[in-house]
Amino acid sequence: MHASQYWQWTRPAELPQTFEEGSLDQWRDFADLLPSLCWIALSDGYIAWYNKRWHDYCGTTPEEMEGWGWQSVHDAEVLPQVMENWTASIATGEPFEMTFPLRGADGKYRPFLTRIVPVRNRQGTVVRWFGTNTEITDQKKAERALEVSEAKYAVLTNAMPQMVWTTRPDGFHDYYNAQWYRFTGMPKGSTDGEEWAAMFHPDDQARAWERWNRSLATGELYEVEYRLRRHDGAYRWVLGRALPARDEAGEIVRWIGTCTEIHEAKQHAEQGELLNRELSHRIKNIFAVIGGLLNLTARDKPELRPVMGELTGRIAALGRAHDFARPHSEISASSAHSGDLQGLIAEIMVPYQNAAGDRITLDGDHVDIDDKGATPMALVVHELATNAAKYGSLSVDAGRVDIVVRHEGEDVVVAWNETGGPAIATVPEHIGFGTQLADLSVNRQLGGELQRNWNPGGLGVTIRVRQAHLHRAQGRPA
CATH class of the missing domain: 3.30.565.10 (Histidine kinase-like ATPase, C-terminal domain)
Known part of the structure; x- marks a missing residue:
């Protein structure tokens, strides 16, 4: 059956003659080729024409769908909301957009995105409504899959003992797990974007920013220690690390990072460094005492001065080797x-x-x-x-x-x-x-x-x- 036959079948005698019949026929022929379900309603919402694809999908006839017959293919639970929104659009002349299920010829309901726009005459009066229904089953499946994936990700990250965060490729922070908000005591969303930096100790912000910008520019691992403000106002040492997630082409699509509290370990390391420096100082003093004893012996026995001089030089070399090779922190490294x-040889030479x-x-x-x-x-x-x-x-x-x-x-x-x-x-x-x-x-x-x-x-x-x-x-x- 030709598209114009659908039109003639359902066209009421009182249909306003505001369109040129030839142009309307061309639109109907074109609409029959569209992959979407299309239809035309009068100004009061009475649907006067459907394209062939509507009837192919719904398994209906023009007589069944004429006027308000379309309600029979709607989900009964959703229909009241559809009617409320559609009635409101008719009353105000505003476009209509809504997602709802439509029953197919096989009896299954599938989600459709429906959009309806008014057509006005020169006086601005609505004389027609053009509507389309586009099936979005695949999009809904993708959305549900994404929701499930995000839910699993949230469960996983919230179960971790670390603070977890993610950013967009440009470094904009858009996600933090529950541990972050529990540690910082900040409201959700308040540290998005660049606001996270305000949580760092003022003395650590510049260094953290410098390393983060370098990682964004190069794609290399982000790793830095800084003091993060806890919910009680105390600053605690934290190890921040982030790696880029890349697509098949190697482009960075996200950054995934963690913050691990290392406050106690940092304090132990600092105490160990103090102890190590004290022990090293005492060992160097022992070397100095031995050298002094050799010099005193050489004064009393001039014949031993050459030998004592050589021994003093060797002891000094051992002292330099000890100071060079002992464990160093970033602060004490010379x-x-x-x-x-190479550094040891350079020190001796x-x-x-x-x-x-x-x-x-x-x-x-x-x-x-x-x-x-x-x-x-x-x-x-x-x-x-x-x-x-x-x-x-x-x-x-x-x-x-x-x-x-x-x-x-x-x-x-x-x-x-x-x-x-x-x-x-x-x-x-x-x-x-x-x-x-x-x-x-x-x-x-x-x-x-x-x-x-x-x-x-x-x-x-x-x-x-x-x-x-x-x-x-x-x-x-x-």
Whole structure:
């Protein structure tokens, strides 16, 4: 049946003649091609025409639907609200929009989004209503799935002992779990957006902002410690961490973060740092006392002064190694090389460097080290530097030492090369105590090997030890 036949079948004689019949026929033909259910009502709400898709879906005839017959395909529980809203639109001339179920020819109800707009004449009087019903079953399923997913997420995050939060890709905070509001005592939604920063201790805000902006710009892990204001006004130390969630294309779609209270652990760490510094100070004092005793002994026995001088230098090297390798916090760390073999060597070589900083060069790989490896390595480097200052390249102004630290598989290799010093004619026959001490430190204490090459242009030394023997890291040989 042609669309115009539907129209003629239900067109009352009193239908106002305000439309050109040809234009209306074209609209009806077009509406029959739309995937939505379409219809036309008179100004009083009397529906005079439906498109074919309406009858295909509902399984109805034009006679059944004429006028107010459409109510028969509505859910009886929802129909009163539909009638109330539709009557109000007819009375006011305002557009109508509502979602409700319609029964299909198979007897099943499916959700439809209904929109109705008035058509007015030149005087502004409503003369027609054009309506569409668009099935939104898939959208409703997606909404329900999202609601279920969000409900599960809320249950999961609220059950966690941590504060959990999420942001949009631009960093706008839009979700906090119950733990956040329980800890802060803030009303829900009051810390959305950038308001979260006001919860931080004023001294920590700039640092937290700087790291957060860096993570937003680079996509890297966000991790920072700061003091967060609790509901009672007290500031508590918290570890904040966040990772980006990415889509299949690698684009960041959300940031998911946590706040973990670490106040007690922070206090214990600070107390441990104070104790560690006190112990370190006392150990350094012991080194100083030993050095002082050696100097006093040397005064009474001039013949022992050379030996005492060497012992004093070695004890000083041990003191520097201890101070370098002991556990450090961010506050007590003396340099960027703390805990690094290069940093230890640089510390030992400070007295031998010139003002320009080019007499001794140090390069290579980063190698972790702690007190286990620092003590013997400090003694070895000290002995090499002392000998170079007495007999080798550091005994003349033009001499220099180049030191390279590198990884070779599971080994660490330290290459020491002297140049510009006195020429070496022959291999020394006498092996001094310092040489024996260096060999003992590498071979016995570190289980490595030390090789000397008495090149005419200067001494070359290669030290090779297992990387695992330089520290006490868990899972590595002690």
